[in-house]
Amino acid sequence: MDNAEIAAHLEQLADLSEIAGENPFKVRAYRAAAARIRDLPTPVQELLREGGLEALEQLPGIGERIATKIVQLLETGEIEALRKLRERVPVGLLDVLAIEGVGPKKARAFWQQLGITNVDELERAARAGKLRTLPGMGERSERKILAAIERWRAHQGRYLLPDAEADMRRVLAAIRETGDAHRLEAAGSLRRRRETIGDLDVLVSASRSDRIMEAVRALSREVLGLGETRAAVVLRSGMHCDVRVVDDRSWGSALHYFTGSKAHSVALRGLARSQGLTINEYGVFRLREDGTAGERIAGDEEPEVFLALGLDYIPPELRENRGEIEAAAAGTLPVLIERADVCGDLHVHTTWSDGRESIETMxxxxxxxxxxxxxxxxxxxxxxMTGGLDAKRLREQWREIEAAQRSVGDAIRLLRGIEVDILEDGTLDMPADALAELDVVVASVHSHFGQDLETMTARLLRAIESGRVDILGHPTGRLLLRRDPYAFDPERVFAAAKAAGVALEINASPLRLDLSDTLAKAAHEAGCALVISTDAHHPTHLDFLRYGVDVARRGWCERRHVLNTEPDPERLLARLHEGHR
Incomplete structure (x- = not known):
């Protein structure tokens, strides 16, 4: 069991404890422990092997009681306290908690006062007008909950990238352990780095498959199909996984075929037919006069598939049939940005607000x-709720930034910044004179997401045109699988950002990935500058940068489109301030 699975059990323990009305201090302790374990760079099982229970107890926010529960989970597969809570509290309320706008207190009220135990019952109660009988609920609340349920259902069966990656790591490790895989790779939407993942596709080349199929079966909670060369299973997390075994000679064509997307593959097959060729998972073939496949001309390696059609190699992230085939034919594909190109992070939180570590630690x-x-x-x-800064505390923080800078020396430049709230009327939550003294001003919307398109657009434009903003943070406000983007006019906002010299953020938090790939492409095509930042609240969150790079690559971004590919901080600041400071 890995850290993510342990954290998920502790989070469920916290959620069910809160719904049951247990001690709020205990609930907060479970949540803090879950966050600590999820962010821990070392596997818990490795900590226990090397230092025993004491090593776990010494982690901040863990302690003896929670450490004992974690050991119990690893030894028995369950936490006794969680098992007892599941007997007392309907587990379907965990899904109710996933509905936007429903917290533990509301879930508890729905359950205890209306007998609601799952999402279907919540929907029926809302449609029947029963929720408005509760304090603080009205007809408008019922409409919002019904809309949130509809969104929740639309997201069912989708997973965030880190969750999909964790499952993929387990599958790949199990297959490697058989010793039978010659080549092994993730395919499908995970290889294309889509923002959420529906299922996993794994490609293996091997001379025998029986032990590989058995290894995959052992990871599953349900087997949908198991044959000589294909396994279709539901993993313990609930995610579907397809594993295909091919021979070495088909590796390249099979990897292309099972990477997709479907739209890209259909378009490529059409191009092949126009050239008298056909493509499938076994290779690229010449077409006979009767329309059947004849001589095989390519497919051992993936680049051969594109070369056979007269195309440049198309990176997996671009394979969505959004013009990449035409660009590959014309030799005009972008030279995509890479993780190594990004030289710094322009959105980092610390214990001065809702971050979990000090400035120097970050x-x-x-x-x-x-x-x-x-x-x-x-x-x-x-x-x-974040313990945010007013102008006085902001200036106090500068002293700690200066002290941290002295401590770390020339190894890194610490820039004075803020994530300032864009208030409902578009003004900024900080006096102009304080903002003027900062190196980096990120401005973001954190409230009143329900404003109509015109009101929200005017709100964003006012902030952009204030002359005090350097970066528009998470510009659409979405939370993947939880909250849809707010309504605004991207064309007008991008035009204003370009005119004012305000950069647009690709927020690399896997819960946000905001801007999206399509909006990032639209933004740089409109002439806007971009930055990729993590919104880190813990040291390990700095590693989220790669998810932001994934988005940028899917958005056809080159190094030149992203400001924080500049290695020199002074030149970066000059570019960041250009046009409005």
């Missing part, structure tokens, strides 16, 4: 990752 973690600079951008005061 700085040293950034140094370990090769960053040349990071911007410390804690929240402004309006976002009260």
């Amino acid at each position: 700085a040293r973690a950034a140094i370990e990752r090769g960053h040349r600079y990071i911007a410390i951008t804690d929240h402004s005061a309006r976002l009260a």
Whole structure:
């Protein structure tokens, strides 16, 4: 069991405890422990092997009681306290908690006062007008919950990238352990780096498949199909996984075929037919006069598939039939940005707001990752739940930034910044004179997401045109699988950002990935500058940068489109401030 699975059990323990009305301090302790374990760079099982229970107890936020529960989980497969809670509290309420706008207190009220135990019952109660009988609920609340349920259902069966990657790692490791795989790779939407994943596709080349099929079966909670060369299973997480075994000679064509997307593959097959060829998972073949496949001319390696059609190699991230085939034919594919091109992070939180580590700790973690600079951008005061900064505390924070800079020396440049709230009327939650003294001002929307398109667009334009904003943070406000983007006019916002010299953020948090790939492409095509930042609240979150690079690559971004590919912090700031400072 890996850290993510352990954290998921602790999160469920926290959720069910809160719904059951247990001690709020205990609930907070479970949540803090879950976050600590999820972010832990070392596997818990390795910690226990090397240092025993004491090593686990010494982790901040864990302690003896929670450490004992974790050991119990690893030894028996369950936490006794969680098992007992599942007997008391309907487990279907965990799905109710996943509905936007429903927290543990509301879920508890729905259950105890209306007998609601799952999403279907919640929907029926909302349609029947029963929710409005509860304090603080009305007809408008019922409409919002019904809309949220509809969104929740649309997202069922989708997984965030880190969750999909965790399952993929387990599958690949199990196949490798058989010793029978010659070549092994993730295919499908995970290889194309889509923002959410529906199922996993794994390609293996091997001379025998029986032990590989058995290894995959052992990871599953349900077997949908199991043959000599294909396994279709449901993994313990609930994610579907297809594993295909091919011979070595078919590797390249099979990898292309099973990577997709379907739209890309259909378009490529059409191009092949126009050239008297046909493509399938076994190779590229000449077409006979009767329309059947004849001589095989390519397919051992994936680049051969494209070369046979007179195309440049198309990176997996671009294979969505959005013009990549035409660009490959014309020799005009972009030279996509790579992780190594990004030199720093311009959106980092610390314990001065809702981050979990100090400025110096975040700085040293950034140094370990090769960053040349990071911007410390804690929240402004309006976002009260984060303990955000007013102008007085902001200036106090500068002293700690200066002290941290002295401590780390020239290894990294620490930039003074803030994530300032864009208030409902478009003004900024910080006096202009304080903002003027900062290196980096990220401005973001954190409230009033339901404004109509015109109101939200005007709100964003006012902030962009204030002359105090350097970066528009997570510009659409979405939370993947949880909250849809707010309504606004991207064309007008991008035009204003370009005119004002305001960069648009690709927020690399896997819960956001905001801008999306299509909007990132539209933004740089409109002439806007982009930055890729992690919105890190813990040192390990700095590693999210790769997800932002995935989005940028899917958005056809080159190094030149992204400001924080600049290695020199002074030149970066000059470019960041250009046009409005």
